[in-house]
Amino acid sequence: MKRYVNKTVLVTGSSQGIGAACALRMASEGAKVILNGRKLDERGEALIRAITEMGSKAEFITADISITAEAVRLVNEATGVFGALDILVNNAGVEKKHDFWDVTEEEYDLVMDTNLKGVFFGIQAFVKYCMAGKKPGVIVNMSSVHEEIIFPHFAAYCASKGGLKMLTRNLATELAPYQIRINNVAPGAISTPINKSLLENKELLNSVLENIPMKRLGKPEDVAAIVAFLASDEAAYVTGSTYFVDGGLTWHYEEQ
Template identity: 55%
Template structure:
């Protein structure tokens, strides 16, 4: 197991891609801290699945759009698990609105959770790693939309473009501390957030025409990439985005 004796924090880890990442890291030997805004049945189910794999796991509620919560989340994770080695900034939101109609509230929500949270979680995590004197991994769940425009989702695209430059900058600053920083950029992944799409065959077919692999991605596709970047096999990789999209990014066109 490549991640034995490591402890990972996965934000938004109770369902969808976050759950897939958490379970894959557990399969590789890591113990897990799962976060979402509130503990619920999905979070408890994720914890049970991790423990069934023989790993330690705990849940810590926090709103990653609030800086004080970010710092408290890292502090409590260290208190409960003893240390943190891997941070996966997975939590994210998106709102559908044309640029002319987007509200300040929409913008603030998206930027707070998708960019402010990863910034200050990474800062708190890096300080912990520095103070303990061990190595660390920061992996951000970004999106193909850190590169690809997506009309009616401008705030979301801006947050992911910002995440790309955040990753590149702190990769340089944190490399001397033995901390690597990378992004995963998923394309269209089959998760609960896409449930409406799955129930609209015409829209789904149009999307699949843009994906050379001719299928939606699965959480396991993203989780495998995260597990690789968290492992020693990726020790010399930092400041990079690994695209996981079945070829969508360079084949996409608005219909």
Template identity: 45%
Template sequence: MLLEGKSIVVTGGNSGIGKAIVLAMAAEGANVVVDYVAHEDATEQLIRQVEAAGGKAVGVEADISRSDDLHRMMQTAVDSFGRLDVLVNNAGIETRQSLLDTTEEDYEKVMAVNMKSAFFASQAAAKRFIEQGDGGLVLNISSVHEDWPMPGNIAYCVSKGGMRMLTRTAGVELGQHGIRMVNIAPGAVDTPINASTTSNEDLLGKLQDAIPLHRLAEASDIADVAVFLASGRASYMTATTVVVDGGIMQGSVGL
């Protein structure tokens, strides 16, 4: 198993890409802390699913915009499984508003969940990794929109652009400690956050036509890449982004 015995924290881990990462990493032998802010029943069901497959997982309810809750998440991993090896900053939200329409409240909410949480969770994990003395990985679930403008969803794009530079800068800073920082930048993924598109036949068709592989990603497509990056097979990768988009950024040029 690629992740045998590793202790992993996944924020926003009870749905969408986060859930797929939990299942994929547990299937490869990891012990997983599932962070959630709502739907405790979904978290409990996910934990039962992991345990039924022979894995180990625990849930922790936490407000990831609060540093004390983030430290409590890391401590839960240590208390439950003896150490922390990987942090997956997966939780994210969007408002789908333009610059002219975004309120201060909307902006602050997106930045708190997407950017502030990733920054201070990475800090908390890095301090734990340094205490342990044998490195670790922070894996950020970013977006193609860390690079690719999306008019009408500006706060989300700004937050993912910030995550891009967090990964590059912190990856350089932390390399001396054997700590890696890597982003995964998905394109369009068939998850609840994209339900407004996937439930509209015309919109879905246009989106699929813009993707060279002519399909949206499944959450498991992203999770498989996360497993690889968390394994020893990716030990020389840091301070960078892995794009998993079916070619949409290239295929849409000129449209």
């Protein structure tokens, strides 16, 4: 089923991992895709080739989401690449591990600027575009199970995702009269490059798996499937929600 024929989607932070999986999934269903990263490298080039081979179209726009002006420029440029922009997937994000008392202002700013501030103003640019054209729009934010559960040594990250949770709920109400939907997807432990150290540490990995009732890590494709649903017309009556993709982790979590 081609749910995205004549639709264009922007996926931020889409060079690898979950972002790349989202881009590929939506392209496979007919979407024209605008990819994003801080630089275009062999990963982005490979994605463009893969999407083109599917029979769809892809372009790459470089931008650093942690810089507000860059986040706004990205959205504004994306609206003109294929003539329209229908869906915004805010996937780009960072985390920094430190004891709370060792977190620097620079590290805090990087996490908050990337995960919350850049997302905030990127959404604002998209909403202004939709309102100016009197057209509906769909926003899907990549949150985390840590919008809900604790993550010791990642205080700034948890604060950013908790903020994203409330931003999404607030905007769902404010944007609904304009036919703009917004939802969060909250991955748990997913096998991606950001979890490389976890994957290489058997003892730590086993500890994590003990907290997951399904006893496995998720795949980027597991997350992309939910993003593709929420961005589609099948979710036309869904807004202001968070969908957990965690194998049951959230309500089974125990800090070791």
